[in-house]
Amino acid sequence: MSDTYDIDEAEAPQTEVLPLDAWHRARGGRMVEFAGYWMPVQYEGILAEHLWTRDSAGLFDVSHMGQLFVSGEGVEAALEAVLPIDLATLKPFAPRYSMLLNEGGGIIDDLMVTRWNSGFYLVVNGATKWDDMGHLREHLPDEVTLTQLDDNALLALQGPQAAAALERVVTGEFPLSALTFMKGGQFMLAGVDAWISRSGYTGEDGFEIAIPAENAAEIADLLCAQPEVKPIGLGARDSLRLEAGLPLYGHDLTEEISPVEADLLFAVNPRRRREGGFIGAQRVLAELANGTARKRIGLALEGRQAAREGAEIFAGDQAVGVVTSGGFSPSLNHPIAMGYVAKAHAAPGTELSIDVRGKRLPARAVSMPFVPHRYHR
Amino acid sequence: MTRYYTQDHEWIEVSGSEGTVGITDYAQGQLGDITYVDLPEVGAVLAKGDAPCVVDSVKAASDVYSPVSGTVTEANHALADAPELVNTEAETGGWLFRLTLSDPAELSVLMDRAAYDAFVAGL
Numbered sequence: 001m002s003d004t005y006d007i008d009e010a011e012a013p014q015t016e017v018l019p020l021d022a023w024h025r026a027r028g029g030r031m032v033e034f035a036g037y038w039m040p041v042q043y044e045g046i047l048a049e050h051l052w053t054r055d056s057a058g059l060f061d062v063s064h065m066g067q068l069f070v071s072g073e074g075v076e077a078a079l080e081a082v083l084p085i086d087l088a089t090l091k092p093f094a095p096r097y098s099m100l101l102n103e104g105g106g107i108i109d110d111l112m113v114t115r116w117n118s119g120f121y122l123v124v125n126g127a128t129k130w131d132d133m134g135h136l137r138e139h140l141p142d143e144v145t146l147t148q149l150d151d152n153a154l155l156a157l158q159g160p161q162a163a164a165a166l167e168r169v170v171t172g173e174f175p176l177s178a179l180t181f182m183k184g185g186q187f188m189l190a191g192v193d194a195w196i197s198r199s200g201y202t203g204e205d206g207f208e209i210a211i212p213a214e215n216a217a218e219i220a221d222l223l224c225a226q227p228e229v230k231p232i233g234l235g236a237r238d239s240l241r242l243e244a245g246l247p248l249y250g251h252d253l254t255e256e257i258s259p260v261e262a263d264l265l266f267a268v269n270p271r272r273r274r275e276g277g278f279i280g281a282q283r284v285l286a287e288l289a290n291g292t293a294r295k296r297i298g299l300a301l302e303g304r305q306a307a308r309e310g311a312e313i314f315a316g317d318q319a320v321g322v323v324t325s326g327g328f329s330p331s332l333n334h335p336i337a338m339g340y341v342a343k344a345h346a347a348p349g350t351e352l353s354i355d356v357r358g359k360r361l362p363a364r365a366v367s368m369p370f371v372p373h374r375y376h377r
Numbered sequence: 378m379t380r381y382y383t384q385d386h387e388w389i390e391v392s393g394s395e396g397t398v399g400i401t402d403y404a405q406g407q408l409g410d411i412t413y414v415d416l417p418e419v420g421a422v423l424a425k426g427d428a429p430c431v432v433d434s435v436k437a438a439s440d441v442y443s444p445v446s447g448t449v450t451e452a453n454h455a456l457a458d459a460p461e462l463v464n465t466e467a468e469t470g471g472w473l474f475r476l477t478l479s480d481p482a483e484l485s486v487l488m489d490r491a492a493y494d495a496f497v498a499g500l
Contacts, residue, residue: 041436042409045409045410046409046410046434046435046436047409047410047435048410050435235409235435235436238436239435303413304412304413304460305413305415305431306412306413306433306438308438327435327436328413328433328435330410335412335413357415357431
């Protein structure tokens with residue numbers, strides 16, 4: 001018996017340890033290498049953790065992600081040169097989804113950008129953070145300073161009971177309930193400063209919580225002491241985000257794929273679509289005008305056998321695309337996938353098939369999310 | 378009846394020239410929640426080391442190798458509706474397929490339970 005597909009385990013020469021490493025191990029987390037770090041893939045089991053998060057609240061350690069702070073003279077113009085974001089419409093303390101693009105319009109990373117008082121807080125993917133910082137340093141002028149907030153840990157508390165659990169232990173200048181989806185603020189948690197935004201990667205209501213690394217274990221304990229909350233591993237994080245139709249960098253998004261192909265045009269803000277002026281704008285604007293040959297779609301499969309990354313998608317006998325993420329949906333009890341197909345086959349309802357180990361599994365193009373989002377708007 | 382184990386975490390229980398194949402409890406624990414099992418067709422002729430069976434978990438698809446050569450005589454169709462049997466009863470009701478052994482001498486290189494337990498303890 002052997003694993004032929006697995007959660008991707010980054011081939012880092014030296015696997016690093018995150019602030020909550022001992023905490024995860026003490027709670028029975030099964031640790032795997034991911035993005036250069038030891039991280040928990042599961043505790044009691046992916047299925048149970050997935051469903052717990054959809055029903056109650058799950059605590060995720062996402063401290064592998066890069067937390068960056070960009071500030072200095074001319075920072076707005078400098079950031080607009082590297083991101084397709086419109087900072088004129090970005091209100092303080094409200095995270096917004098954006099992307100780093102290369103000159104060819106491909107996606108280097110996807111990220112969250114928040115305006116703080118004295119600069120911008122960026123959260124980028126763990127596996128790409130070093131390249132992201134290199135790219136930013138190369139393209140930001142000398143007057144703009146890029147700092148890695150590597151003394152911070154990052155937690156996510158996700159699920160319909162997340163607000164009730166967090167409200168009990170948090171204090172601040174305004175109540176936690178004042179935050180709606182994609183709003184953030186400074187709070188106190190276990191006596192320390194916490195930057196909390198109402199956001200996440202599961203499709204559920206929930207929060208992302210940046211805290212000092214040295215207090216991470218104490219805060220994780222405090223959150224898991226709430227009856228609604230259990231720790232959740234990377235395995236369920238992946239199945240939850242897939243159900244929510246949210247792309248995973250390195251799989252559904254790559255340096256070859258553009259935001260238009262990825263159907264993430266909302267990351268290119270309206271003024272930037274008109275004016276361009278960001279790295280990669282040439283391709284993005286051309287694709288906006290002329291369309292793209294392929295598009296990211298959702299796929300629903302019959303039966304129980306999952307199609308996974310790399311599986312070819314067919315329309316009749318014709319190969320029309322490839323799966324970039326796929327697995328069994330614990331909430332829907334059937335397999336789902338996302339992938340890229342030729343535009344002619346992208347409309348929801350299109351009957352397709354996916355080659356899995358020589359078998360053609362029937363699949364249908366469907367709109368995403370697979371499981372409705374339940375954000376607190 | 379004698380039960381043998383492989384380093385790939387399959388077990389085979391042999392009675393005469395008939396064998397029943399499954400994955401070990403250790404293996405199911407490593408795989409996690411099993412959501413689907415792709416079973417071989419009756420009549421399939423297997424060489425030792427062929428992968429006639431795929432076990433899908435939430436996170437991965439894994440090949441199951443045949444510990445010996447032979448011809449498939451039966452597949453465990455209870456797994457179609459209840460793949461989780463491989464989790465809950467890996468070494469009993471969660472068996473995968475049965476076969477007629479074509480070369481019982483192949484069993485001689487497999488491990489007994491004590492040797493397998495020692496092998497797992499060393500992982």
